[in-house]
Amino acid sequence: MNFVLLHxxxxxxxxxxxxxxxxxxxxxxxxxVLQLVEGYLCLxxxxxxxxxxxxxxxxxxxxxxxxxPCFDGEDDPIDNATLxxxxxxxxxxxxxxxxxxxxxxxxxxxFRGYCIDGQPLVLDDIxxxxxxxxxxxxxxxxxxFITQEEHPYLNRPWYTLHPxxxxxxxxxxxxxxxxxxxxxxVDQYIISWFxxxxxxxxxxxxxxxxxx
Amino acid sequence: xxxxxxxxxxxxxxxxAIPLQIHLHQSEVTTLPSPPPALIxxxxxxxxxxxxxxxxxxxxxxxxxxxxxVWFDYKGLPLxxxxxxxxxxxxxxxxxxxxxxxxxxxxxxxxxxxTPCENEDSxxxxxxxxxxxxxxxxxxxxxxxxxxxxxDQFELWQSVMNxxxxxxxxxxxxxxxxxxxxxxxxxxxxxxxVKSRERAELDAAGTVTSGRIxxxxxxxxxQEDFDNLEDAPSFDSWDKISxxxxxxxxxxxxxxxxxxxxxxxxxxxIFGDKASASGDISxxxxxxxxxxxxxxxxxxxxxKVMAESKDVESCNLSKSAEIKLLRIQGIEPKLExxxxxxxxxxxxxxxxxxxxxxxxxxxxxxx
Numbered sequence: 333m334n335f336v337l338l339h340x341x342x343x344x345x346x347x348x349x350x351x352x353x354x355x356x357x358x359x360x361x362x363x364x365v366l367q368l369v370e371g372y373l374c375l376x377x378x379x380x381x382x383x384x385x386x387x388x389x390x391x392x393x394x395x396x397x398x399x400x401p402c403f404d405g406e407d408d409p410i411d412n413a414t415l416x417x418x419x420x421x422x423x424x425x426x427x428x429x430x431x432x433x434x435x436x437x438x439x440x441x442x443f444r445g446y447c448i449d450g451q452p453l454v455l456d457d458i459x460x461x462x463x464x465x466x467x468x469x470x471x472x473x474x475x476x477f478i479t480q481e482e483h484p485y486l487n488r489p490w491y492t493l494h495p496x497x498x499x500x501x502x503x504x505x506x507x508x509x510x511x512x513x514x515x516x517x518v519d520q521y522i523i524s525w526f527x528x529x530x531x532x533x534x535x536x537x538x539x540x541x542x543x544x
Numbered sequence: 545x546x547x548x549x550x551x552x553x554x555x556x557x558x559x560x561a562i563p564l565q566i567h568l569h570q571s572e573v574t575t576l577p578s579p580p581p582a583l584i585x586x587x588x589x590x591x592x593x594x595x596x597x598x599x600x601x602x603x604x605x606x607x608x609x610x611x612x613x614v615w616f617d618y619k620g621l622p623l624x625x626x627x628x629x630x631x632x633x634x635x636x637x638x639x640x641x642x643x644x645x646x647x648x649x650x651x652x653x654x655x656x657x658x659t660p661c662e663n664e665d666s667x668x669x670x671x672x673x674x675x676x677x678x679x680x681x682x683x684x685x686x687x688x689x690x691x692x693x694x695x696d697q698f699e700l701w702q703s704v705m706n707x708x709x710x711x712x713x714x715x716x717x718x719x720x721x722x723x724x725x726x727x728x729x730x731x732x733x734x735x736x737x738v739k740s741r742e743r744a745e746l747d748a749a750g751t752v753t754s755g756r757i758x759x760x761x762x763x764x765x766x767q768e769d770f771d772n773l774e775d776a777p778s779f780d781s782w783d784k785i786s787x788x789x790x791x792x793x794x795x796x797x798x799x800x801x802x803x804x805x806x807x808x809x810x811x812x813x814i815f816g817d818k819a820s821a822s823g824d825i826s827x828x829x830x831x832x833x834x835x836x837x838x839x840x841x842x843x844x845x846x847x848k849v850m851a852e853s854k855d856v857e858s859c860n861l862s863k864s865a866e867i868k869l870l871r872i873q874g875i876e877p878k879l880e881x882x883x884x885x886x887x888x889x890x891x892x893x894x895x896x897x898x899x900x901x902x903x904x905x906x907x908x909x910x911x
Contacts, residue, residue, distance in 0.1 A: 434789065434790040435680060435681050436677070480659050487782045489659040496676055496677075496680065
């Protein structure tokens with residue numbers, strides 16, 4: 333699955349994303365770089381301020397919030413690392429990884445949250461950080477639920493949005509357009525996928541992505 | 545005849561067991577003398593946490609006060625509880641140790657390494673999840689599993705839980721219509737000798753497929769060579785094992801799709817041709833991307849991307865990688881065996897074929 337374009341667009345949108353290219357054996361021998369079998373996309377150290385959760389999704393406070401790129405016509409990249417959290421709530425950091433599932437043939441989101449001192453967050457805390465309507469989506473939809481599973485590459489427990497329903501809701505997304513999801517170009521697919529999943533976790537999709 | 549031999553293979557798999565000698569971790573022993581180890585026969589197709597009710601009575605009087613959070617380790621390595629016991633044994637014990645010496649802990653769950661396992665329900669959920677995944681690989685949807693009645697789910701889990709009732713398992717799992725795997729070559733080969741009963745079985749299953757087979761590969765890449773299994777280096781971290789959860793796709797090439805063919809397909813970077821793996825990020829895609837963003841080259845971690853196209857044919861990796869050991873259900877099958885036979889007969893109750901491989905790879909040379 334080609335994450336390269338999503339990576340490029342995320343970077344353009346001001347996200348500090350890293351594309352990790354990973355060979356199935358856990359090492360990438362030099363000189364064999366281009367024999368990539370799988371890769372996954374990382375968004376590391378996204379800062380989600382606590383206490384200002386309601387403002388986060390509000391475009392008006394784009395200057396204050398950390399993970400939103402500016403939408404008002406400008407294209408200023410925002411440096412996630414240096415903005416200082418002004419509220420008195422403790423800041424939470426998140427890492428998001430997008431991995432391709434060979435079984436379900438869809439991208440899967442893995443994420444974890446931690447405090448500034450590295451202490452991992454439990455699911456209850458994470459749910460409080462999610463956008464207000466996201467918990468509604470999670471409880472009401474049979475298609476999206478969060479489970480704790482082992483990260484396929486990092487051998488540690490991470491949280492994930494279970495992939496078994498992805499194909500179904502992606503089909504809904506494309507119901508009016510292409511007759512089959514298969515007919516959709518991969519790049520477009522992954523952006524559509526991200527636009528839905530991003531809402532659940534509070535990452536806005538840069539408008540740029542939609543335009544391109 | 546065919547039917548009987550299949551039943552035999554299934555019985556063997558179902559009845560396979562590993563003798564365990566389980567020791568309580570020293571830090572949790574509060575009595576003198578320390579309790580003797582528990583000797584338990586663990587079903588290969590089962591899971592370690594399910595043994596706790598059998599194990600606990602041996603140690604409960606010695607435990608410190610507190611809530612139990614059970615986990616096992618082998619030579620210090622915390623064991624992943626959602627991997628079937630037989631697979632753990634095949635993978636971690638190069639030279640099979642009988643009995644297999646494990647340590648049990650009732651405190652101090654390593655939550656940073658292992659996903660939580662509270663009780664039998666956690667294991668059941670994990671099993672059902674794997675079954676769903678296998679169903680998805682097979683049918684393209686999980687409907688059959690998700691629509692199982694409560695009674696069926698209960699019966700299925702009960703039969704799997706301690707490798708109890710094979711008949712009961714077969715009865716419920718047949719409703720899931722997994723059918724059997726077949727490639728057209730094997731079917732053609734067998735059709736002349738197929739008895740009418742077998743043909744009926746094929747028809748009843750309805751879904752003989754030459755599609756995707758659920759496989760879970762556990763690969764240990766070793767750089768040092770060894771001749772005897774007992775000389776195999778031991779490992780202390782799961783980071784040294786690559787877990788590859790990727791369905792095998794049968795390629796119709798007019799000949800039988802063997803285990804060796806499947807391995808080439810699943811581990812192309814070791815055994816196959818450079819171009820054979822599907823889903824790769826292609827060289828041209830990476831080049832195009834870098835043309836757009838030359839400054840991103842440094843962001844692509846762990847790799848050194850060369851702007852000019854290099855001749856990857858000069859790489860010798862695939863020629864010198866070697867399978868040192870390949871185990872499925874404790875057996876070391878020949879690479880020529882038809883893969884579909886293995887899938888049909890040696891799969892676990894989660895409908896996955898779990899394969900443990902030790903691969904010798906050449907030393908990495910730094911450029």
